[in-house]
Amino acid sequence: MDKRYDHKLYEEKIYSLWEKSGAFTPKIDPKKKPYTIVLPPPNASGRMHTGNVLMIAIEDLLIRWKRMQGFSTLWIPGTDHAGFETQITFERTLKEKGKSRFDFDRNTLYKKIEEFVLENKGLIEEQIRNMGASVDWSRYKFTLDPDVIETVVNTFEKLHKDGLVYRDNYMVNYCPICGTTFADLEVKHKERKDPLYFLKYGPFSLATVRPETKFGDTAVAVHPDDKRYKQYIGKEIEVEGLLSKFKLTVIADTFVDPKFGTGVVKVTPAHDKNDYEAGLRHNLEIKPVIGLDGKLNENAGKYAGLAVTAARKIIVEDLRKKGLLEKIDENYIHTVAVCYKGGHDIEPTILPNWFVKVKKLKEPAHNAVKEGVVKIYPKWQESKYHRWMESMQDWPISRQVVWGIRIPAWYDINDNKNLLITFLNNKKETVSGEIGKLSEKYSFEEIEKGLQTLIAPQSAKYVIAAHKPKGEFLQETDTFDTWFSSGQWPLVTLGYPNSKDYKYFYPTDVLETAWEILRLWVSRMIMFGIYLTGKPPFKDVYLHGIVRALDGKKMSKSLGNVINPEEYQEEFGTDALRMGLISGTANGKDFNFPRDKVISFRNFANKVWNIGRFLSIVLEKEGYKKYDDLLSYSKDMESKLKQEDKDLVKKFDQLTKDVNTCLGKYRFSDAAEVIYHFMWDDLASNYLENNKNRVDKDVTLSVFRHVYFNSLKLLHPFMPFITEAIWQELKNQRKYPEQLLISSSWPENM
Numbered sequence: 001m002d003k004r005y006d007h008k009l010y011e012e013k014i015y016s017l018w019e020k021s022g023a024f025t026p027k028i029d030p031k032k033k034p035y036t037i038v039l040p041p042p043n044a045s046g047r048m049h050t051g052n053v054l055m056i057a058i059e060d061l062l063i064r065w066k067r068m069q070g071f072s073t074l075w076i077p078g079t080d081h082a083g084f085e086t087q088i089t090f091e092r093t094l095k096e097k098g099k100s101r102f103d104f105d106r107n108t109l110y111k112k113i114e115e116f117v118l119e120n121k122g123l124i125e126e127q128i129r130n131m132g133a134s135v136d137w138s139r140y141k142f143t144l145d146p147d148v149i150e151t152v153v154n155t156f157e158k159l160h161k162d163g164l165v166y167r168d169n170y171m172v173n174y175c176p177i178c179g180t181t182f183a184d185l186e187v188k189h190k191e192r193k194d195p196l197y198f199l200k201y202g203p204f205s206l207a208t209v210r211p212e213t214k215f216g217d218t219a220v221a222v223h224p225d226d227k228r229y230k231q232y233i234g235k236e237i238e239v240e241g242l243l244s245k246f247k248l249t250v251i252a253d254t255f256v257d258p259k260f261g262t263g264v265v266k267v268t269p270a271h272d273k274n275d276y277e278a279g280l281r282h283n284l285e286i287k288p289v290i291g292l293d294g295k296l297n298e299n300a301g302k303y304a305g306l307a308v309t310a311a312r313k314i315i316v317e318d319l320r321k322k323g324l325l326e327k328i329d330e331n332y333i334h335t336v337a338v339c340y341k342g343g344h345d346i347e348p349t350i351l352p353n354w355f356v357k358v359k360k361l362k363e364p365a366h367n368a369v370k371e372g373v374v375k376i377y378p379k380w381q382e383s384k385y386h387r388w389m390e391s392m393q394d395w396p397i398s399r400q401v402v403w404g405i406r407i408p409a410w411y412d413i414n415d416n417k418n419l420l421i422t423f424l425n426n427k428k429e430t431v432s433g434e435i436g437k438l439s440e441k442y443s444f445e446e447i448e449k450g451l452q453t454l455i456a457p458q459s460a461k462y463v464i465a466a467h468k469p470k471g472e473f474l475q476e477t478d479t480f481d482t483w484f485s486s487g488q489w490p491l492v493t494l495g496y497p498n499s500k501d502y503k504y505f506y507p508t509d510v511l512e513t514a515w516e517i518l519r520l521w522v523s524r525m526i527m528f529g530i531y532l533t534g535k536p537p538f539k540d541v542y543l544h545g546i547v548r549a550l551d552g553k554k555m556s557k558s559l560g561n562v563i564n565p566e567e568y569q570e571e572f573g574t575d576a577l578r579m580g581l582i583s584g585t586a587n588g589k590d591f592n593f594p595r596d597k598v599i600s601f602r603n604f605a606n607k608v609w610n611i612g613r614f615l616s617i618v619l620e621k622e623g624y625k626k627y628d629d630l631l632s633y634s635k636d637m638e639s640k641l642k643q644e645d646k647d648l649v650k651k652f653d654q655l656t657k658d659v660n661t662c663l664g665k666y667r668f669s670d671a672a673e674v675i676y677h678f679m680w681d682d683l684a685s686n687y688l689e690n691n692k693n694r695v696d697k698d699v700t701l702s703v704f705r706h707v708y709f710n711s712l713k714l715l716h717p718f719m720p721f722i723t724e725a726i727w728q729e730l731k732n733q734r735k736y737p738e739q740l741l742i743s744s745s746w747p748e749n750m
């Protein structure tokens with residue numbers, strides 16, 4: 001053995017040794033119990049962050065432990081298409097070339113993003129390998145694989161048949177100039193100076209920057225604790241308007257800032273996000289006054305047809321003439337939302353969206369955890385799940401991005417003349433408008449081929465089908481929320497509903513992930529699992545903490561405190577990084593990146609190596625060149641053992657029990673700690689030191705060799721590379737020299 005362990009010389013070689021041995025690919029064996037984990041899929045176009053690394057370390061630990069215990073162990077790897085994030089990343093590369101998504105029709109854009117992802121997908125797969133993950137690559141899945149899409153589409157059809165899907169209004173970030181919606185991530189916020197108008201509103205004076213939306217007001221709101229207005233709460237007020245007198249109710253809601261303006265605000269649920277949410281809470285009417293063309297609509301009476309900024313000027317003038325304008329603050333600075341594409345003002349707009357009714361889905365999912373059919377570790381995280389299940393509302397699942405699974409809804413253009421579409425014609429010019437008018441000028445084929453977006457009114461007729469129906473049908477251009485497909489991850493990875501894998505490996509054993517996505521992801525998987533199969537998709541959920549930066553803050557690019565795990569891997573070795581993170585994650589709490597622990601486990605790795613090297617040198621010196629040359633440890637040796645030997649074996653037995661107990665309760669850092677202390681203190685410092693001068697060298701060496709090899713087994717799931725490296729270096733000292741440590745059996749009581 002070399003004087004010191006150099007991880008760079010071993011890691012790659014050892015990974016390929018494991019992979020070639022077939023140890024990662026389990027057999028479906030009815031005589032064995034299955035043990036299954038699905039890897040939470042990292043984003044295909046990204047790099048792994050520290051949280052991903054922790055996740056891999058924990059899951060590989062569990063998988064290796066169970067594999068050595070004789071389970072038929074399956075760990076399925078995969079990557080996620082990550083709709084929004086990936087599309088935005090891709091659009092940045094387009095921008096560098098002076099292009100944008102608006103230069104392409106939908107299908108072309110999809111193919112371009114797909115190519116981009118395929119180029120990058122290899123990077124993350126390589127990182128998963130470098131971490132030593134013993135995943136079954138032969139079962140690798142991507143969330144946009146054709147069979148995944150098929151299952152997801154089938155689920156949507158079933159939900160629709162069961163009456164659990166509907167279309168309803170939903171507030172989106174809409175840019176009337178670009179004619180499209182933008183994700184929250186695509187909306188920029190900038191500070192701007194705008195006039196703040198103080199309007200006379202019945203008994204009140206109230207401030208607004210948007211007097212033109214007053215035709216859409218359906219309430220007036222004050223803060224519940226604001227003493228000035230207490231007597232008005234719940235009452236109706238009469239307001240003198242530009243078109244006519246109208247009545248509004250005064251609601252009390254904590255979203256009102258009593259310090260803004262006069263502490264009274266008008267509520268326009270159709271055109272403001274806060275107002276929209278307040279509207280949902282107070283059951284307010286939603287009354288749109290601005291159309292998708294950015295002009296005031298019929299609700300604005302004589303102002304209909306005016307664009308927003310032009311309308312504002314005229315309306316302010318008319319309010320002044322009627323004596324309804326009290327004053328103007330010309331120096332009001334506020335934050336406005338603009339589209340990232342052209343910097344145009346975002347118009348929060350209500351558009352029809354696809355929803356899933358959650359009541360029937362969430363009740364059994366809630367009960368599964370209440371009744372302990374699914375257990376959440378650590379236990380203190382469980383209340384988050386219950387709170388979420390109690391408050392969960394119907395789920396809006398449409399996303400206005402191309403990179404995703406397209407919703408399988410089809411609109412017959414002859415039945416839906418008022419579909420609003422945007423497409424590139426054959427000359428690559430952008431054309432927008434109602435399909436009824438546009439189809440007089442353009443053929444269906446030209447429209448379909450160049451289609452970018454489609455907005456179907458609430459009343460549109462549609463067909464849900466996996467494939468295009470016969471006739472002039474345009475498919476919905478919205479895609480599913482990423483969580484809608486990844487919510488079916490345990491099912492799609494196992495080939496639900498008919499595969500042998502599904503029948504043998506489902507339900508899986510544990511779902512391990514960051515607590516941050518308990519709501520978004522874990523809850524949805526439980527809902528879909530029970531809805532489709534009658535069984536929750538896993539028995540246990542283990543939620544790990546968030547790895548924070550060295551300074552204790554959340555890692556963020558803008559703070560410049562992001563830790564690149566690969567640098568640590570390079571310097572200290574994968575084993576030290578894995579063990580450092582595992583040891584840092586006590587009871588699922590958030591923790592600072594444990595730099596000191598990584599270093600101390602690098603030292604531990606050296607110690608473990610040195611013990612092995614010492615053993616090999618002594619055995620060589622004493623003439624025990626092969627396993628059989630030395631007395632092999634067995635129960636029959638009992639009479640020859642000294643008290644020190646018996647104590648060591650007893651301690652090791654206890655260690656094995658402790659490790660099993662800790663891992664069974666997902667107390668990884670405790671397990672790491674006991675192994676560390678056993679090997680360093682009990683085995684190396686005490687036993688070796690105290691027994692080096694014994695006359696019965698064969699007995700003490702036999703005990704020592706035996707306990708050391710078994711300790712390597714216990715340590716293997718935590719530090720797989722170095723333990724396997726030593727195992728191979730000392731193959732002559734083992735009964736089965738060809739055996740790999742990864743496939744060896746877990747120690748039982750000696």
Ligand SMILES: [Zn+2]
Binds near residue numbers: 175178342344
């Ligand atoms: Zn725009």
